[in-house]
Amino acid sequence: MLDHLSPSQMSMWGRCQVQWYFRYVEGLKIPPSVSMAQGSAMHEGARFKLAARVEGAEEPSDSDTEEYIVNEFEEAGRKGLDLKEGDDLGKAKDELTACGKVLLEESLPDITTPTASEKRYDLNLEDRDVGLVAITDVEEEGRVRDFKLTSKTPDPLSELQPVVYTYCRWQETGEVPDFTYEVVKKLKTPKLERVNHRCTEADINFFFAQFDAAVFQMKHAIEAGNFVPNPCGWWCSESWCGYWNHCRGKGV
Numbered sequence: 022m023l024d025h026l027s028p029s030q031m032s033m034w035g036r037c038q039v040q041w042y043f044r045y046v047e048g049l050k051i052p053p054s055v056s057m058a059q060g061s062a063m064h065e066g067a068r069f070k071l072a073a074r075v076e077g078a079e080e081p082s083d084s085d086t087e088e089y090i091v092n093e094f095e096e097a098g099r100k101g102l103d104l105k106e107g108d109d110l111g112k113a114k115d116e117l118t119a120c121g122k123v124l125l126e127e128s129l130p131d132i133t134t135p136t137a138s139e140k141r142y143d144l145n146l147e148d149r150d151v152g153l154v155a156i157t158d159v160e161e162e163g164r165v166r167d168f169k170l171t172s173k174t175p176d177p178l179s180e181l182q183p184v185v186y187t188y189c190r191w192q193e194t195g196e197v198p199d200f201t202y203e204v205v206k207k208l209k210t211p212k213l214e215r216v217n218h219r220c221t222e223a224d225i226n227f228f229f230a231q232f233d234a235a236v237f238q239m240k241h242a243i244e245a246g247n248f249v250p251n252p253c254g255w256w257c258s259e260s261w262c263g264y265w266n267h268c269r270g271k272g273v
């Protein structure tokens with residue numbers, strides 16, 4: 022059952038083992054929240070444009086890409102979203118449109134020579150029986166970029182993507198790339214923020230200490246059928262945890 026881990030799996034395990042159990046042992050997928058659907062639509066828009074740029078093919082125009090982003094969001098709405106009180110899909114669509122413009126006008130024009138878009142790594146790790154899986158948003162010579170749609174500035178040291186993407190790329194090319202978050206800030210007037218980071222060997226070693234500890238704990242938890250809930254963080258609330266009704270909110 023446990024043959025590979027991805028950064029998002031590990032982050033979920035760190036937040037709450039019961040969330041991880043529902044998602045990866047029970048296979049219970051929950052519909053995305055409105056903000057997750059906005060983020061996915063923006064990522065899809067970036068991929069739509071950059072995949073053509075990587076291939077040297079004719080790129081979709083900005084207006085086609087804007088439309089593509091909105092269509093992706095509407096499609097997610099048709100499939101079903103995890104709607105919370107106060108969610109307004111019309112407002113969310115307007116917000117996404119404004120953020121999409123920032124992506125198209127300020128971020129993507131600077132990524133002139135991408136070498137890969139949505140590249141999947143599936144690494145077997147020496148001396149380990151669990152592999153590492155990751156998908157990078159966009160790669161260039163000497164750099165990996167990750168798109169984010171958020172109101173906050175992400176901290177590269179408190180997230181796993183920067184170190185995992187750095188490691189994957191290093192394994193493939195033998196060179197340690199720089200890492201950049203392309204953050205489209207979800208503000209009243211959206212703007213682009215770039216957060217640059219360069220992972221060190223110590224960051225990579227620390228990541229693998231976390232990886233090994235997570236694998237050890239996961240194997241024992243699966244064997245024992247015992248997963249530890251973590252009700253102590255912001256994620257353990259009706260509005261943030263998609264498994265609330267299966268867990269803390271059950272029978273309420």
Ligand code: SF4
Pocket residue numbers: 037038039040250251252256257258262263264265268269270
């Ligand atoms: S409700 Fe809280 S304890 Fe239960 S799965 Fe969600 S985060 Fe974990």
